[in-house]
Amino acid sequence: MKNIIKIxxxxxxxxxxxxxxxxxxANANQFSGSIAFSAAGVTTDNSVLPSATTFxxxxxxxxxxxxxxxxxxxxxxxxxxxxxxxxxxxVASVTPLWVFNIGSTSFSFDATSVDSQWVNxxxxxxxxxxxxxxxxITGFTDTPGTWTVNLSDSGNMSVGFDATAAxxxxxxxxxxxxxxxxxxxAFLLLHTYSRKFC
Numbered sequence: 044m045k046n047i048i049k050i051x052x053x054x055x056x057x058x059x060x061x062x063x064x065x066x067x068x069a070n071a072n073q074f075s076g077s078i079a080f081s082a083a084g085v086t087t088d089n090s091v092l093p094s095a096t097t098f099x100x101x102x103x104x105x106x107x108x109x110x111x112x113x114x115x116x117x118x119x120x121x122x123x124x125x126x127x128x129x130x131x132x133x134v135a136s137v138t139p140l141w142v143f144n145i146g147s148t149s150f151s152f153d154a155t156s157v158d159s160q161w162v163n164x165x166x167x168x169x170x171x172x173x174x175x176x177x178x179x180i181t182g183f184t185d186t187p188g189t190w191t192v193n194l195s196d197s198g199n200m201s202v203g204f205d206a207t208a209a210x211x212x213x214x215x216x217x218x219x220x221x222x223x224x225x226x227x228x229a230f231l232l233l234h235t236y237s238r239k240f241c
Contacts, residue, residue, distance in 0.1 A: 072182070072183050072184045073183065073184045073186040073210075074110065074111040074178075074180060074183045074184075074186055074210060075110045075111065075186075075210055075211065076108065076109045076110020076111045076112045076113065076114075076209070076210060077107075077108070077109045077110065077112070077207060077208065077209035077210070078105060078107070078108050078109075078112045078117065078150075078207070078208055078209075079105070079106045079107040079108075079205070079206065079207045079208075080103055080104065080105055080106060080123055080125065080141065080205070080206040080207070081103070081104060081106045081204065081205060081206075082100040082101060082102055082103045082104070082125070082204045083101050083102030083103075083104075084100070084101035084102065085098055085099075085100055085101075085194070085202045085203070085204040086098065086099050086101075086202070087099075087194070087202055092167075092168070092169075092170070092194065092196040092202060093161050093168065093196075094131075095131060095170070095194070096129055096130065096131045096132075097127055097128065097129050097130065098127065098130070098194055098202070098204070099127050100125050100127075100204065102122070103122070103123040103124070103125040103141070104119075104120045104121060104122055104123055105117055105118070105119060105120065105121040105123060105143070106119055106120075107119070110210070111180060111183070112150070115145070115148060115180065116145060117145060117150065121143055121145065122143060123141050123142070123143045124141060124142050124143060125140070125141045125206070126138075126139060126140055126141065128140075128154075128157070130157065130159040130170060130172045130192075131159055131161075131170070132159075133157040133158055133159045133172070134157055135156070135157065136153070136154055136155050136156065136157065137153070137154040137157060138153045138154070139151045139152060139153050140152045140153060140154040140176060140190060140208075141206075141208075147181065148180065148181045148182070149179070149180070149181045150179070150180050150181075151178070151179045152176050152177070152178050152179070152188070152190060152208050153176050153177045153179070154174050154175075154176040154190060155174070155175055155176045155177060156174040156175045156176070157172065157173075157174045158172070158173050158174055159171070159172040159173075164195075166197075167195065167196030167197060168195075168196055169193050169194060169195035169196060170192075170193070170194040170195075171191070171192075171193055172191070172192040172193070172194070173189070173190065173191045173192075174189070174190055175187065175188070175189055175190075176188055176189070176190055176208070178208065178210045186210045186211070187210065187211060188208060188209055188210035188211060189208070189209055190206070190207065190208040190209075191206065191207050191208075192204070192205070192206040193205045193206070
């Protein structure tokens, strides 16, 4: 019986460490959070917004940050390089969609898919441009996320712009059953040792 008492803590400790390592490697060093942008000016290639195919920005800047973006010191009004792309019909991808640096830390987002839809509304309408992509921050693992751009017709010859990007929570990454397998293995070892020493 003494042998069982010595063996049980060893097996459980080893299992806990392995499960911890598997859990860590499943989401590695991914991050979570969201960031929003605005611009000093927006122009489209067609003054009739529903017929526009591209847009360009003057003075794009950050407006709201959560998660790692806030923790790493991204402040409102940080200048951003926003890539111009064709949204009508949409291009397949945009690399990068946006990028900016704070000191030696680089923040960027590659749009791996682009979808666009014109939506009629009261007093005008808007382009709703969405997709998925990969967010990158220096020192972190590239993290899948989603993004949205809205180009709204807010009056005669006036276009409003707003864009957001968000990355998923890292704890939503499944471990493929590795933890369950390790726990099953631990119980099998316990059963084997208990039969051998009882």
